[in-house]
Amino acid sequence: MADKSNFLINLSVLYRNTQKYFDRLLTRYDIGSGQLIFLLCINESEGITMQEVTNLTEVDKGTTTKSIQRLIDQGYVQAKTDEKDRRVKRLYTTQKAIDIMNNIYEYRAHLRNTLAQDMDFSTFEEMLSKATDNARDESLFENEVMSLKIGEFQKMSLGDYPDKMACTVYMSGCNYKCPYCNKRDLVFIPENNEFLNPDEVSEYLKKRNQLLDGICFSGGEPLLQEDIDKFIRKQRRLGYDIKIDTNGAYPQRLKALMDKKQVNYVSLDIKNTKEKYAETVGMNAETFNIKPIEETLNILKEGKIEFECKTTVVKELHTKEDLIEIAKWIGPIDHYYLQQFIASDNNIQQGLSAYTMEELEEIKEEIRAFIPSVEIRRVQE
Ligand code: SF4
Helix, strand or coil: CCCCCCHHHHHHHHHHHHHHHHHHHHHHHCCCHHHHHHHHHHHHCCCEEHHHHHHHHCCCHHHHHHHHHHHHHHCCEEEEECCCCCCCEEEEECHHHHHHHHHHHHHHHHHHHHHCCCCCHHHHHHHHHHHHHHHCCHHHHCCCCCCCCEEEEEEEECCCCCCCCEEEEEECCCCCCCCCCCCHHHHCCCCCCCCECHHHHHHHHHHCCCCCCEEEEEECCHHHCCCHHHHHHHHHHCCCEEEEEECCCCHHHHHHHHHCCCCCEEEEECCCCCCCHHHHCCCCCCCCCCHHHHHHHHHHHCCCCEEEEEEEECCCCCCHHHHHHHHHHHCCCCCEEEEECCCCCCCCCCCCCCCCHHHHHHHHHHHCCCCCCCEEECCCC
């Protein structure tokens, strides 16, 4: 059964199969499915003009003209000059078209009956018609993309911001697709997803600034959102400390926030060794660029603000040698965590497994030689 939430794919399958159906049946008349809509329009509004067909079908003028000209050349349609206004051409079906229209209506009815099987098709048609009206709404084309996409908001989180009473704002959207990620819906944003209103989140934060010390921005990848700086600035004015959980892909955005003192703590994911990075973030190894992550790490290591690095350890993705290699790459820093992976239904890829705490303890001991501060963290990112 088709995925109910995947509106765009369903719409495309419905459209393509309808086209295919008519293309097959109309071959005998040498008519393509693309011409059908125009033939029907003219048949049901004899004397219609080319412009009126364009308005009715909402197909661009060039395509309308080309398709109708073909119907004229094939002898299904004729264009006659309007007697009152000789600049206007009116379109009429010919006897050749009239002879086949009954069959065309029969094909259309068969299609409708087939699609209507096991469902209340009239209700569907009503809703489709409403959705079509909504699609004409100009607001569809307004640039909403720039606004902040908040996927989830946790009003109180004790573990997300070290030593602070904080809340966590989860931003939707990520540039990576880590197989072990447990925020699948923030990465592959469902079509029926409703983002939280940034103003409502702000309003809540305004009321709670006496109770909460900090805000953790997580995701998804919070720095993917260009407008995040404006939102953070607003919260900083209320006195909040800001923590950012990042995958390190946007060093310059992070630096800009640091330079403006808009961020107090950063948690940087180091996903794997440089060689295995692309695989671990679900990207193509040939095009993946490790440089931004190195740049982020270097910016943080300059020591201007407090930060941590963490690696979520997954058996299928990390060997002990990989983790030692990562530790050598990062070098001694104040806070490094090996985070135990926890499998869930929300993981992007199912079937991954975790090291036991005992195994992680052993690995930790080996890593100490390179990062003495290494600790194990049991919560998932
Ligand atoms: S784990 Fe983080 S970086 Fe990876 S896909 Fe999930 S949100 Fe993105």
